[in-house]
Amino acid sequence: MKVTQISSFIENRPGRLHAACAALAAKGVNIHTLSLADTREFGILRLIVADPAAAKAALEGAGYIAKFTDVVAVEVPDDAGGLSRILAHVDAAGLNIEYMYAFSTTVGEHAIVIIRFTDADRAVAELQQRGVNVIEPVKLLAQ
Amino acid sequence: MMLRENWNDVGQGFHPVSAPDYLPTAQLHELQLRRLKAIVARAYENVPLFRERMDERGLTPASIESLADLAKLPFTIKTDLRDTYPFGLFASPMSEVVRLHASSGTTGKPIVVAYTQEDLQVWASAMLRTFASAGIHRGDIVQNAYGYGLFTGGLGAHYGLEAIGATVVPTSGGNSDRQIMLMRDFGVTGISCTPSYFLHLIERAQELGVDLRELPLRVGVFGAEPWSDGMRERIEEGAGIKAYDIYGLSEITGPGVGAECSAQNGLHIFEDHFYPEIINPETLEVLPDGEEGELVLTTLSKRAMPMIRYRTRDITRIITEPCSCGRTIRRIDRIRRRSDDMFIIRGVNVFPSQIETALLAVEGTLPHYRIILTRSKGLDQMGVEVEVSAELFSDQVRAMEELHHRLAHSIERITGIRAGLRLVEPHTIPRSEGKARRVWDERNS
Numbered sequence: 001m002k003v004t005q006i007s008s009f010i011e012n013r014p015g016r017l018h019a020a021c022a023a024l025a026a027k028g029v030n031i032h033t034l035s036l037a038d039t040r041e042f043g044i045l046r047l048i049v050a051d052p053a054a055a056k057a058a059l060e061g062a063g064y065i066a067k068f069t070d071v072v073a074v075e076v077p078d079d080a081g082g083l084s085r086i087l088a089h090v091d092a093a094g095l096n097i098e099y100m101y102a103f104s105t106t107v108g109e110h111a112i113v114i115i116r117f118t119d120a121d122r123a124v125a126e127l128q129q130r131g132v133n134v135i136e137p138v139k140l141l142a143q
Numbered sequence: 144m145m146l147r148e149n150w151n152d153v154g155q156g157f158h159p160v161s162a163p164d165y166l167p168t169a170q171l172h173e174l175q176l177r178r179l180k181a182i183v184a185r186a187y188e189n190v191p192l193f194r195e196r197m198d199e200r201g202l203t204p205a206s207i208e209s210l211a212d213l214a215k216l217p218f219t220i221k222t223d224l225r226d227t228y229p230f231g232l233f234a235s236p237m238s239e240v241v242r243l244h245a246s247s248g249t250t251g252k253p254i255v256v257a258y259t260q261e262d263l264q265v266w267a268s269a270m271l272r273t274f275a276s277a278g279i280h281r282g283d284i285v286q287n288a289y290g291y292g293l294f295t296g297g298l299g300a301h302y303g304l305e306a307i308g309a310t311v312v313p314t315s316g317g318n319s320d321r322q323i324m325l326m327r328d329f330g331v332t333g334i335s336c337t338p339s340y341f342l343h344l345i346e347r348a349q350e351l352g353v354d355l356r357e358l359p360l361r362v363g364v365f366g367a368e369p370w371s372d373g374m375r376e377r378i379e380e381g382a383g384i385k386a387y388d389i390y391g392l393s394e395i396t397g398p399g400v401g402a403e404c405s406a407q408n409g410l411h412i413f414e415d416h417f418y419p420e421i422i423n424p425e426t427l428e429v430l431p432d433g434e435e436g437e438l439v440l441t442t443l444s445k446r447a448m449p450m451i452r453y454r455t456r457d458i459t460r461i462i463t464e465p466c467s468c469g470r471t472i473r474r475i476d477r478i479r480r481r482s483d484d485m486f487i488i489r490g491v492n493v494f495p496s497q498i499e500t501a502l503l504a505v506e507g508t509l510p511h512y513r514i515i516l517t518r519s520k521g522l523d524q525m526g527v528e529v530e531v532s533a534e535l536f537s538d539q540v541r542a543m544e545e546l547h548h549r550l551a552h553s554i555e556r557i558t559g560i561r562a563g564l565r566l567v568e569p570h571t572i573p574r575s576e577g578k579a580r581r582v583w584d585e586r587n588s
Contacts, residue, residue, distance in 0.1 A: 005538070007536075007538035009531045009536050009543075009566075009568060010568070011566075011567055011568050011571070016568070037540045039540060039543075039544065041547075041565060041566065042531075042543065042566055044538060044539075044540055044543065046538060063568065063569055063570045064568065064569070065531060065532070065533050065536045065568075065569060067533065067536055067537075067538060069538045098539050099539065099540075116538070116539075
């Protein structure tokens with residue numbers, strides 16, 4: 001049920017993000033969702049793509065670091081308080097969130113958030129047990 | 144000083160093997176001359192490169208009639224070892240060579256050194272005298288965290304410790320948490336490793352809630368890299384121990400060429416085996432004792448690989464005053480710089496090797512890096528760029544910021560200079576052919 005995220009180290013200087021995206025484009029990798037965490041000196045690019053192995057090869061071929069991390073795609077009811085209710089379950093299960101970002105499109109009637117938990121396996125089990133809908137990669141990426 | 148029965152007690156006489164440390168000078172000179180004549184003859188007869196250079200100068204072993212005649216002999220330099228790689232400078236047939244060591248070889252081919260059975264005995268005795276100088280004795284439990292293997296540090300220290308009768312814990316380098324656990328559980332009283340690694344252990348112990356000052360640990364024997372008096376203070380205060388500097392290099396034997404005594408004021412050279420000269424590195428003239436210059440060493444008893452007038456590139460001076468410890472063998476000042484790769488920033492001598500050590504201390508692997516020196520508003524700045532490798536990278540900002548902080552802190556701890564550290568993408572630092580270029584000095588451009 002986990003989703004494979006690609007992350008990469010990007011120096012905070014003009015052209016570096018473009019060059020990374022160009023490397024992916026050249027290999028026909030379509031980016032489903034992107035998040036860029038930035039500091040003064042560098043950024044960490046995180047991507048959800050249909051073919052993580054191809055994305056990793058494309059980035060590494062262009063001299064970038066590419067690392068796989070397991071993240072969890074969680075369905076969020078698209079109404080006021082939807083995300084809050086999900087996070088209440090996360091708290092109740094004692095799960096630790098490292099970071100999260102919104103998936104760019106909805107799946108059916110629902111919004112999706114991508115969450116990097118400290119322990120992805122435990123997060124999937126706990127959330128499912130509490131009736132939270134964890135989206136399978138196949139469904140997430142079949143857009 | 145009299146040899147006493149109870150040499151095992153600190154401050155109560157000396158170990159019998161340390162006797163040459165206290166030889167009357169005339170007797171020492173006689174021994175040195177006898178050994179010098181024999182080693183020059185051995186090298187002349189067995190090492191073609193040395194023989195050629197002697198012949199060019201019209202010299203034969205008979206040209207050595209006094210210790211001062213050493214100055215007539217040709218120098219040996221590091222390139223000679225590379226040019227004759229691997230076995231070209233050996234003076235013994237392989238059937239008599241019982242051990243090989245080699246440098247890490249940052250420039251391609253490593254430096255290879257060889258030992259006969261007798262050479263290993265001399266080396267162990269020199270290391271025994273090294274540890275004895277630091278007050279280590281039978282009954283001590285000594286953790287040896289120098290790397291074991293091709294590097295001379297681990298095995299060199301190991302055999303010296305066994306010879307003195309201490310209990311050796313051969314942990315080799317790395318796995319800091321286990322080092323600290325064993326140090327505590329075994330009641331370790333002495334440690335030998337590089338000073339930067341021990342600083343790292345002090346910090347790691349603090350993180351683990353272990354106070355080294357409360358353990359039986361009382362003495363550390365540190366070498367293999369230049370370290371400052373400031374580092375000594377931090378080590379002695381941080382761990383509640385006495386920290387002794389030792390000196391050596393693989394080309395001569397490994398560790399065990401010289402060592403500090405209880406006076407901690409210069410390193411005694413075991414000059415009955417390793418004869419020191421100080422030269423002006425430009426004119427190559429021999430300088431009188433007391434003057435600063437490049438240390439040149441001649442192995443007086445090495446059989447497998449005699450080194451005649453080996454230029455160490457280390458800058459120091461021979462201390463002329465007698466030492467308060469009673470040893471008669473001469474001392475050199477602590478090595479603070481080398482003649483080839485050092486740079487000075489804000490009046491502080493810094494070696495690229497120190498930056499290397501600082502980076503290594505953080506993750507245990509050496510990332511690609513470069514040092515950029517700039518001048519801004521009249522003030523020198525040291526910038527260090529470190530390439531982020533797949534091993535160093537994390538998808539979490541916090542982890543990357545912690546890495547940045549640990550690297551910067553480690554550099555400041557070891558050099559005393561606050562560096563502007565930048566994490567950069569892989570393959571962005573220019574690679575050079577041959578020896579890696581580490582320093583970009585842009586202060587005058």
